[in-house]
Amino acid sequence: MSTESIVVLRAENLYKNYIQGDVEIPVLGGLNFALARAEQVAVVGRSGSGKSTLMHVLAGLDTPASGNVWVDGIDLASADNDTRAHVRSESMGFVYQNHHLLPEFSALENVAMPLRIEGIDRASAQEKATHLLSEVGLAKRLSHWPGQLSGGERQRVAVARALAGDPKIILADEPTGNLDAETAAQVIELMHVMSAEHGCAFLVVTHDANALPSFDRVVRLADGVLK
Numbered sequence: 001m002s003t004e005s006i007v008v009l010r011a012e013n014l015y016k017n018y019i020q021g022d023v024e025i026p027v028l029g030g031l032n033f034a035l036a037r038a039e040q041v042a043v044v045g046r047s048g049s050g051k052s053t054l055m056h057v058l059a060g061l062d063t064p065a066s067g068n069v070w071v072d073g074i075d076l077a078s079a080d081n082d083t084r085a086h087v088r089s090e091s092m093g094f095v096y097q098n099h100h101l102l103p104e105f106s107a108l109e110n111v112a113m114p115l116r117i118e119g120i121d122r123a124s125a126q127e128k129a130t131h132l133l134s135e136v137g138l139a140k141r142l143s144h145w146p147g148q149l150s151g152g153e154r155q156r157v158a159v160a161r162a163l164a165g166d167p168k169i170i171l172a173d174e175p176t177g178n179l180d181a182e183t184a185a186q187v188i189e190l191m192h193v194m195s196a197e198h199g200c201a202f203l204v205v206t207h208d209a210n211a212l213p214s215f216d217r218v219v220r221l222a223d224g225v226l227k
């Protein structure tokens, strides 16, 4: 197998600026990046260095001024909205700093939701969601609402939900930013285990220096490029 064939996400020569009044803020300046299948990579960098901007561009939620983001042979930078949405739901999962669980739905329903949206029948979706929640250690919390879960448990549900669609890539922007150090370490460890078991690559923005040694690779965003 060639090296090329195991890259699940490739960013080429990304440029992005924000215009604020008369001022141009350069954020990405010719950035290149490749994520290999099942690779676990941490993104670090100073506040304002552009990490969230980069994650949005890699997720196809924002477009670069120029450059390409290849996922599944499709360039998200030039694809239309429907195509980008399709690639996101087929190949990507997301974990956010604020869990983004639906408050009126149980843990089980939150994890089953992306599967239901894909058209999978209720029983199968719930069976898979139950299995995923067991894997993240929440077999006894299936019917809890997000408001009845601890912060760490909510992020575990979010990890299970991100994996529901069998993504090749999980993108997470400071997924442990709201957690205490011990809980954060447990959630990062869980993400490593789940990523390895599901063969899913995992790209995480984190400010937590303690978490870095556990990643395959750490890249630093500075001056618009990854170092």
Ligand SMILES: Nc1ncnc2c1ncn2[C@@H]1O[C@H](COP(=O)(O)OP(=O)(O)OP(=O)(O)O)[C@@H](O)[C@H]1O
Pocket: 018, 019, 020, 025, 027, 045, 046, 047, 048, 049, 050, 051, 052, 053, 054
């Ligand atoms: N919509 C926008 N309009 C104008 N400027 C923006 C916009 N979004 C971000 N910026 C600017 O772009 C730069 C990068 O922002 P970004 O949120 O990507 O940084 P970050 O590395 O994620 O920071 P943090 O670690 O604080 O989350 C910042 O200087 C920010 O002020």
Ligand SMILES: [Mg+2]
Pocket: 051, 052, 053, 173
């Ligand atoms: Mg950010």
